[in-house]
Amino acid sequence: MECQRCHVSGRKPATVNSRKERFCDECFINFVSIKQRKQMMKDEFFRNLFKVVYPLDQKESIGKILLPLSPSDSGSLVMLDIVHDLLLEQLKQHNNHTGFTVDVLTIFTEENFPVVRERMESLVKEKMLELNKTSNIYKVHFININEFFNSTSEVSSLIIDDGNFEIFTKSRSVGGGNRLTLDEISGEYCLNNSSRTDLTSIMKVQLIKHFAYENGNNAIMWGHSMTKLSEVIISLVVKGKGSQIATFLDTESFDNLDDKPCNYKNLYPMKDLLSVEIESFLQIKNLAKYLINAEETNSKPSCSVTKNPSPSLDKQKLVKNMTINEITNKYFQDIQNDYSNIISTVLRTADKLTEPISNMIKPSKCQICQSKIYSNPSDWLDRITVTSPYPIETNEEEYLFKQWQDSKLGQSHTHYMQLLGEIKNDNDGSNKDDKLCYGCLILLNTSIKDKNLIWPKVNTMNGLVNSTNNDRELSQILEQFEINSDLEE
Ligand SMILES: [Zn+2]
Ligand SMILES: [Zn+2]
Known part of the structure; x- marks a missing residue:
């Protein structure tokens, strides 16, 4: 089987099969990157944010992007990778200048802290450090999820x-x-896993948004794929939160926090991509090593031609033990290879909703x-x-x-x-x-x-940006990170 996108003269063997089309590695990477970049250029606001504006060296013309990176979410990692390549291109084309800088924000829990730190350290060393040598494009921030309680x-x-x-x-x-603490909330207050996951994700979103507000970012780039967005939409409906869908998907208005107007808009650059496509991208570019549970990630459904084994039955959870999010996740995972049009229909319909x-x-x-x-x-x-x-x-x-x-x-x-x-x-x-x-x-x-x-009381939240720098152990990596980049200048 040959790639259908390569030039006729030298068609490479197909490695990925998606949306009834066959791709080789290279053409597939292009296909995914273009989809994301198209969303990043979707309107004037975002175009101005990401592109290099002349004359150079005007601070106010450099966009400040917040990219929440979750070490267990493939979408956010693929998003970072594509952004990274775009930055490399800009540096080359515009004589070491970029149109924007990126604040990478990772929220960790006490439990996953050691492994999050290790993964981020290797990501910083292998990718970001190189770019920071020429100009300080990346900043890396970590927030303990318990800051949700500490900062109010x-x-x-x-x-x-x-x-x-x-x-x-x-x-x-x-x-x-x-x-x-999060442990107390989930151990002493929550009666089931669904409420645990719901409250945890509310905390994460609030932390990210407040950070963007305090840090003066112009956009938050969320790593949701089309599949993930559809999952969220259906979960919101099931949970009786359907009235929030329009605000959740809104990328045109500036956000609002406790009625304070914000300087940032939300963006979903991966919204044209299925999660199987994201998993294939991850495999081709060998990115799974930066994620927690890399083995699990490697066995996730993808659209690669060499199909990975489906998880054995005993590993699959019983429906009654699953949270609402997990049930909708399973549904969309099951249908996305053969009925991906259902997923885009959910998203297209939700996109039409107004407040x-x-x-x-x-x-x-x-x-x-x-x-x-x-x-x-x-x-x-x-x-x-x-x-x-x-x-x-x-x-x-x-x-x-x-x-x-x-x-x-x-x-x-x-x-x-x-x-x-x-x-x-x-x-x-x-x-x-x-x-x-x-x-x-x-x-x-x-x-x-x-x-x-x-x-x-979230309206009393304050000092998040500072709390990220106070973390002893993590600031060591950051210092090292900064010292290294300073030395090379
Ligand atoms: Zn090709
Ligand atoms: Zn509520």
């Missing part, structure tokens, strides 16, 4: 009244010793995920739900009720009622505007212990 000065204790779905909150300031019309008197934001609220979910749920219990009438019912009260379930209910009473009592009405979006309200009501969650 106030937290709210949120609870749902299960009688009428109203939210009650109690705020307090936090300092030094009484900080929460819903709000019927709120005062504009509000969700206290957990920070999304805009268009109609109060508490009122609506209260209208459609009967929550008052049927009164006890017979001795048998009385006996069964006692038994339930003494059970684990009953005890936890008693605890919940006490907590609700306390927070309601302390609530002096000043927090009346604290609201949750429908999705987070359901999450709190069904997947969080005692329907009560302590969550940082």
Whole structure:
């Protein structure tokens, strides 16, 4: 089988088979790069951001891009690789000048820190360092996910009244010793994996956006493939967060954080690529070594001609143990080779959505995920739900009720009622505007212990940019990184 894109005179053997076309390595790399670059040049704003503007050496004409790099996400790594090649080209063509600089931001947890550091170190040494020798194009930042709690000065204790779905909150300031951590949130508050993943990803997104805000970036480049975007879209619908889709996909407006206007727009440069194509790109360019779980990555479905073995049955999770994200992920992974048009249809349809019309008197934001609220979910749920219990009438019912009260379930209910009473009592009405979006309200009501969650007040978030530099061990790599680049100048 030969590549269908090579020049007729010297067709190379095909290695990749995608969208009913056969590619050799080289033509496939081109195909993927062009798709990404097209998105990076999609409108005037982004064109001006990425291109080299003359006269040179004008600081304000150099775009400042934030590229969140997750060591377990192939998309972000492929994106970086293509950006890297673009930068190399610009340096060559424009006498050592580039149109933009890149802040690479990696969020780590205590657990994966050693391996994240090792992978990033090799990436820095093998790729980025070379570019920084000529001009300081890359900056590398690491943030501990617990900075989500450390960088805020106030937290709210949120609870749902299960009688009428109203939210009650109690705020307090936090300092030094009484900080929460991700482990505590997922161990003590979350009742299942779905809520764990949801809250973790809310933390990551908030950290990235706040970093971009503080750091003065002009764009955040998200590594979502078409497949990943469709997964997110369907997951949002399933979780009752469909009203957020339009804002999530918006690449035309400047972002908004706690009603502060931002200088950056969001961009999804990989949105024309399927995740199987990203995995094949990764294999061809031998990039998997920079990722955590490289073996796992190597066995992910791709569109390479030499198909990799599909994961054995015992490795596949039971559906009931999967999170909503994993279920939608599996669905799109399964269909993308033969029915990739479904994926593009999901994305094209979602792209046409606009923000819903709000019927709120005062504009509000969700206290957990920070999304805009268009109609109060508490009122609506209260209208459609009967929550008052049927009164006890017979001795048998009385006996069964006692038994339930003494059970684990009953005890936890008693605890919940006490907590609700306390927070309601302390609530002096000043927090009346604290609201949750429908999705987070359901999450709190069904997947969080005692329907009560302590969550940082994101509008008090501050000092993220500094916290990245304070990390002792990581700053050593960075120093080394900077010293090396200085020496060569
Ligand atoms: Zn070819
Ligand atoms: Zn929410």
